[in-house]
Amino acid sequence: MGNQRIYRSPYPTPHVPTDLSIPQFLLQSNPDDVPADKVVLEDFDEHGKSITYGQLRNQAALQASALKQQYDLKEGDVVGLFGSPLQPPGFTSRDNRTIPAGIIFSSGTSGAPKAVLLSHHSLIAKLLVLRATNPFNHNAYTREVFFPSFAHIYGIVSGVLLPAWTGGYVVAMPRFEFDGYVRRCADIRATLLRLVPATAARLAADPVVRGLALGTVRSVMCSGASLPAETIAGMRKVLHPEIVVLNGYGMSEGTISLQREGQAHKAGSIGRPAAGAEIRIVGDDGSDVAPGSDNDGECYVRSPTLFMGYKDNAGETADTLDQDGWLHTGDVVKIDRDGDMWLTGRKKELIKYKGNQVAPAELEGILLEHELVVDAGVCGLIKNGVELPAACVVLAGHEATADKEAVLRKLQAHLHERVAPYKRLRGGIFAVQELPRGSTGKLLRRSLPKVIARLGRARPRL
Template identity: 30%
Template sequence: MPSESKYPSIPIPDIDLWAFLFERKDKSFPDDKVIYFDPYTSRSYTYAQVKSTAIEFGKGLKALWDWKKGDVLALYTPNCIDTPAVTWGCHWAGGILSPANPGYTVDELAFQLKDSGAKALITQLPFVKAAKEAASKVGIPEDRVAVIGDHRDPEGRVKHFTSIRNISGATRYRRTKAKPDEDLAFLVYSSGTTGHPKGVMLTHKNIVANTMMIKAAEAGNLSWKGGPSGEGDKLLAFLPFFHIYGLTCLIHQSMYSGFQLVVMPKFDLDDFCRIIQEHKVTFAYVVPPVVLLLSKHPTVDKYDLSSIKMMNSGAAPLTHELVHALHNRLKIPIKQGYGLSETSPTTHTQPWSDWNKTIGSVGTMLPYQTAKYMSPEEKEVAPGEVGELWIKGPNVFKGYLNNPEGTANSLMPDGYFKTGDIGYQDKDGNFYITDRVKELIKYKGFQVPPAELEGKLAAHTKIADAAVIGVYDKEQATELPRAYIVPAAGIEANEATTAEITQWLNKQVANHKKLRGGIIFVDEIPKSVSGKILRRVLKEKAKRDEEAKAKL
């Protein structure tokens, strides 16, 4: 039987995001509560300021750009405290927001603009050149590219969003309401492992539901205490707002629950530690590469991080070794959650009190969902048996934009979403994610999960970071596990180090999991902005290396 949630089911209101956030009667914090704070400039937004700015921007969209229901506004920017007001201003005007990675090239951005059908583009001044080039490629007029942030064009060649807010005659416009379970709020783009990114269609109901589901798990409403509350709790935000993890867990959760969100444009270890120390940050959403740095990097010792009550890790598997390393060094407890762009994102999290009882688990399901693990033959497997996780609930996306085949392959007729993640659940309803379906290494019929080997390698004192992929060996007609390793500071990348690591790992793993594909030392492990290891980049490198070797 499919597993169901053990968390309390907080009612999900049948309203759009604007009404959910700004027309509520149950708000437990004052309108002048500072919600978004920039620690670099001390600029901030209160709840009331976000609302008023969003309304002004929404009216400006209608007056200046003739905004209609369903029009798409693209956002191409690092984290900025103006982002929430622009986001909900777009929704006020009936629009759909499509956030894009500011690291995109012109062509990558142009693909998203064209695929989403974006009508206008918001960026920041340092990104204007690329933004205008991409806009031009897809036919977006130059005067529909505007900027947010602290920097303005001194020559006035590009509008600042504040000028869109103050359009004369805009007061006559009224809010465009959305149908919660039909109308899209966001088009986020999921990178995938091959081909172009896919546009994930998320409705207003998806985000409203997931915000309430997160609140049920995180806000200390259960028998365990210590979860963040609106009273004095501060969340540190470096996770990108263009990624669903930051979009829902940071932007929406902070506004709904009244947390102060201390916003970083991107991750920097010194700034991360300094801001926690100076602003007494109490909670941080992180990713495994950051946990690795906090558990090993010498600069961390310069700071007092004792205000942190808990960290929550997501986006990639968090291993036993990393949990213990962080807690042993800093005494910071860390729990794990799980989700995907297609599930808005959070589906599971460990309860605060259970972080050290079920290490390695992503926790139990949030409310309003059912889930099951399925065999390759699409038969449900029993607890303890490994399969692919399928999930159903109000947070599951509407489908992939312009991609009926991709939608049909992942969304079942009965509403279940095939996550593509491998794992199992135990008898107590704790879920475990061991790897991606497409990333498992097949060695002579045995399955080797790369994340398991990476977790063990990360614990070695001579390793700063590691990634594992499968490389095909023609002679043996099978994949072999290979590790790419960043040596710790002062460690020689030589045969002696290779031998030491190989022998050390061999004593800890089953025979089929040994690194028969060897160890390659590298300067860094390629990762996405959300912390996922980009194994395809390493596989491309392995292929190039083999081709070069064959020419010798």
């Protein structure tokens, strides 16, 4: 333990209360910059019915004092603001680090979903960490259109809990459609855009954007992958020359790194350790990697945002969260001399396509089911800032000399009929003489992008 190189966040360490539930935290501890007349809830079925932050606190206090005696309520009971009783689990005064607040499903190394248990403490910590890292970006004056799913950790925290706490204004889209998104952003005079790389690239190039009033946008937050420098430059031309582009890196199990406004942007960097986080970069030999070197390693993180464990899966929990409190992310990272982090690969070998996780082994198994395939390897290819599933296959016998284009189209159709749309081989499918394998026969997956690059096939088959 003595030779560990622990990188601590340069941002303020938040104090996370251990005696509040999520509802209590949202109600009692709004930041000072949330005006009392800020509307927190509107009922669109009954025009004009709304409640402000100030009214929310007053109603809560009145109901607490009046109803406590009338209904024999006890500490922690919750009632509806407009008179409808709610039936949440009873909150107690126990340590909120031990009380589950919800379950988020995440993919494991095999692609099987795992139930990620999140405590009230963890979710409160995520809110405090985001605010401590970017106080000028998460406040009562933020306006945004939000399209990611509320079923994922990103949507729950950034689209629901964070704006409810800070007073931010959020318009939700039931499904993403580019023209509708950018026009709605102009309508509400959005100050913040949350994008994935493909959407950012289109925004920088689409002529429709140039005719819209998007001059109020000051920040762009990108998830899924880092943005290329040319995309950032393009967005600054069509939005604002001083727009701040922020990248971050995290998972359902914990918040890891974030970029802060005012920090010199490095295209491709995933930022620095988030507020309250400690980071270790551990090499294959178990030793900690020095900063500024060309070596990378698996990213370990210790933070108040970490999950409780995987529900009913003690084995996976022990493999992911060690006894010293370090989360083994499975992602390969390096840190430069300035303390900026760079994501270089994924030890878990999962491909992340627009926030969806794709297990290479699943696609390889489907390809190998076809009689024309004797070997298959799947990897992720980065194109325009988006990671795309791609495959290399070794064809059987006479098919190796037949019309390869027709055979590959047949194989691609075979796979696409059996998987969800986000698992399709959007990076292409390529015929090779052999796959790169080690002395033990293990597929060297990280070598596949180099194999594809040597083939010189720049246009993927979609």
